[in-house]
Amino acid sequence: MTWGVSQEVSSFTEVEVLKKSFPANAKKIKLNISNKFVSKYNSQNILGFIEGKKNPDSSIVFSAHYDHLGMMGKETLFPGANDNASGTSMLLSLAQYYSKPENKPDYTIVFIFFGAEEAGLVGSKFYTENPVFPLEEIKFLINIDLAGTGDEGITVVNGTVFEKQFNKLVELNDAKKYLAQVKVRGKAANSDHYYFTEKGVPAFFIYTMGGIKAYHDVYDKPETLPLTEFQDLFRLLTDFVKSF
Numbered sequence: 001m002t003w004g005v006s007q008e009v010s011s012f013t014e015v016e017v018l019k020k021s022f023p024a025n026a027k028k029i030k031l032n033i034s035n036k037f038v039s040k041y042n043s044q045n046i047l048g049f050i051e052g053k054k055n056p057d058s059s060i061v062f063s064a065h066y067d068h069l070g071m072m073g074k075e076t077l078f079p080g081a082n083d084n085a086s087g088t089s090m091l092l093s094l095a096q097y098y099s100k101p102e103n104k105p106d107y108t109i110v111f112i113f114f115g116a117e118e119a120g121l122v123g124s125k126f127y128t129e130n131p132v133f134p135l136e137e138i139k140f141l142i143n144i145d146l147a148g149t150g151d152e153g154i155t156v157v158n159g160t161v162f163e164k165q166f167n168k169l170v171e172l173n174d175a176k177k178y179l180a181q182v183k184v185r186g187k188a189a190n191s192d193h194y195y196f197t198e199k200g201v202p203a204f205f206i207y208t209m210g211g212i213k214a215y216h217d218v219y220d221k222p223e224t225l226p227l228t229e230f231q232d233l234f235r236l237l238t239d240f241v242k243s244f
Contacts, residue, residue: 002216003069003078005119009037034073043067043115045123047132050098052108059108059133060241061141063124063192064088065117069216079221082214086148086225088113093234107139107244114192124192128199135196139244140165141203142237143193149211150229153181157205158197160186165202172239178232183209208233 013033046066052058064087068080079085091111098109110133116122128135159166170182188194193203211228214220 001218003072004216005069007120007122009035043123045115045127046113047110048095049108049110049133050095050105052106053104054106056108057137058139059110059137060105060244061110061112061138062091062094062237063112063114063141063143064091064145065114065123065192067115067118067123069118076218078216078218081220081222081225082146082148082212083216083220084117084145084147085222086146086227086230087144090144090147090230090234090237094237097234097238105241107241109241110138117192121189121192121194125195128195135199135201138196138201141193141196141201142240143191143203143205144207145191145205146207146215147230147233148208148225148227150179150208150233151210153179153183153210153229154206154208154233155183155185157185157188157190157207158193158203159184161197162202162204165204168243169204169236169240172243173236176235176239178236179229180210206233 013031013035015029015031049059065084066088068083068085069078071077091113094109095111097103098105112127114123114127117124156166156169159169166182166184173179173182187197188205191205193205196203208229211226212219212224214224
């Protein structure tokens with residue numbers, strides 16, 4: 001069973017069932033559903049940065065959303081290990097790396113953890129309208145989601161939009177043989193990078209492919225998340241930053 005969240009409530013209940021999963025001889029189903037709509041739910045964006053040693057007024061941004069779906073009722077938990085504890089873990093790993101004196105970056109590295117992505121990119125939209133640092137100072141933004149697998153490589157949303165940077169990413173991966181493939185994808189409004197590109201900020205949205213398929217369900221849990229290519233993706237991202 002999968003689930004999502006929304007910024008509005010419907011006047012009726014709608015249930016979608018996969019045809020292959022529904023008993024062919026079923027005539028009726030019985031459901032007991034209750035719903036409470038919270039109209040002014042408070043969330044937060046969290047930001048940190050490491051100042052660059054050569055270009056402190058120009059930044060490279062890493063972002064990830066830390067929210068997931070929470071609870072359905074009092075007993076059913078949606079853990080969100082891959083979506084997106086894996087992405088937030090990548091940001092924390094990168095922050096630890098760049099905080100060491102020997103890894104101090106040339107450009108300021110900004111880390112933004114967005115809230116309310118699942119409710120419609122609410123946190124990132126708010127940030128682009130109320131930036132802490134001027135958006136024009138962002139040299140590039142890399143948004144990370146679903147970083148917990150990688151058997152089949154990664155997909156790069158906006159790869160066809162920012163071809164030069166995408167080709168550099170492919171070149172770096174081919175040289176070090178980090179990931180099985182770096183797959184290109186066009187523009188898509190499917191995560192927190194979107195409102196940045198709408199404001200003119202060059203950005204990628206990167207997610208891993210292959211492995212477990214748990215998504216927006218109770219099976220997306222840490223015990224079964226393989227983190228197959230987590231370290232290789234980390235290395236590719238740090239190499240990519242060095243290319244600027």
